[in-house]
Amino acid sequence: MSTPSTLHGRTAIISGGSRGIGEAIAVRLARAGANVTLLAKTAEPHPKLPGTIYTAAQAIEEAGGAALPIVGDVRDDQQVADAVAQTVDRFGGVDIVVNNASALDLTATEQIDMKRYDLMQDINARGSFVLAKNAIPYLRKSDHAHVLTLSPPITLDPQWFDSIGTAYTVSKFSMTLVALGLARELAADGVASNTLWPRTTISTAAVRNILSEKLIERSRSTEIMSDAAYAILSKSPDTATGQCYIDDDVLAAEGVTDFSRYRTVDSDDDLELDFWMTRR
Numbered sequence: 001m002s003t004p005s006t007l008h009g010r011t012a013i014i015s016g017g018s019r020g021i022g023e024a025i026a027v028r029l030a031r032a033g034a035n036v037t038l039l040a041k042t043a044e045p046h047p048k049l050p051g052t053i054y055t056a057a058q059a060i061e062e063a064g065g066a067a068l069p070i071v072g073d074v075r076d077d078q079q080v081a082d083a084v085a086q087t088v089d090r091f092g093g094v095d096i097v098v099n100n101a102s103a104l105d106l107t108a109t110e111q112i113d114m115k116r117y118d119l120m121q122d123i124n125a126r127g128s129f130v131l132a133k134n135a136i137p138y139l140r141k142s143d144h145a146h147v148l149t150l151s152p153p154i155t156l157d158p159q160w161f162d163s164i165g166t167a168y169t170v171s172k173f174s175m176t177l178v179a180l181g182l183a184r185e186l187a188a189d190g191v192a193s194n195t196l197w198p199r200t201t202i203s204t205a206a207v208r209n210i211l212s213e214k215l216i217e218r219s220r221s222t223e224i225m226s227d228a229a230y231a232i233l234s235k236s237p238d239t240a241t242g243q244c245y246i247d248d249d250v251l252a253a254e255g256v257t258d259f260s261r262y263r264t265v266d267s268d269d270d271l272e273l274d275f276w277m278t279r280r
Contacts, residue, residue: 008033016101019051020204024222030065074127094138099128125174151175153244183242192237
């Protein structure tokens, strides 16, 4: 007889889950029987970025989960509060928060427009903060509460500033600080808070359009991130909190030894490393 998934009947709210890694995580949780709320802006198809919040919701339901698509913006405090309230009304609570929404601009400090700077800070750092903040009262009531933020380990090695703009670095490291701060603030409440980051670039439409078409050929699929997220979120909150996880490290600890199914190139050595990453 099969053992029910730890996440069966649990409720997750995911920011920016209309496509890419966010959608992949949503579908993976749905396969485990979770309810999933999507909070994203994409209600209409984008000419260069396929998928909407509604196509993602359909994928969730086809995977066996229940979906609640909410068109909203993590920069709007009231819309975030309303999304959490709607989630509680529909599913009875919140067990998991996935801070996935993120903006990317690698422009150097001297050249970046301050509107772009503010956009990254508002979506990446502030958006993660406000979504988690609104969910805290309900996470405290859960016996399997997790916050998972898609951001990197913090490194102050100066080499990274040669290739990654300070503005983007500030926004992503701030997301990590939010996650680590929550881990301490909520430790006594049994709420886990961790980060997850990919070792390599991930094959998404955003990577293709914003960075390089060639990177797609040297990237792993979104499934490595969704499998790693599932592994983290399936753990007991008191055994996994305050950590900055890397996707392949998580899966290696779960016993995965062959990562070839996540890539299209011949060797892992041919993969493009993501920002702030070195090879295992």
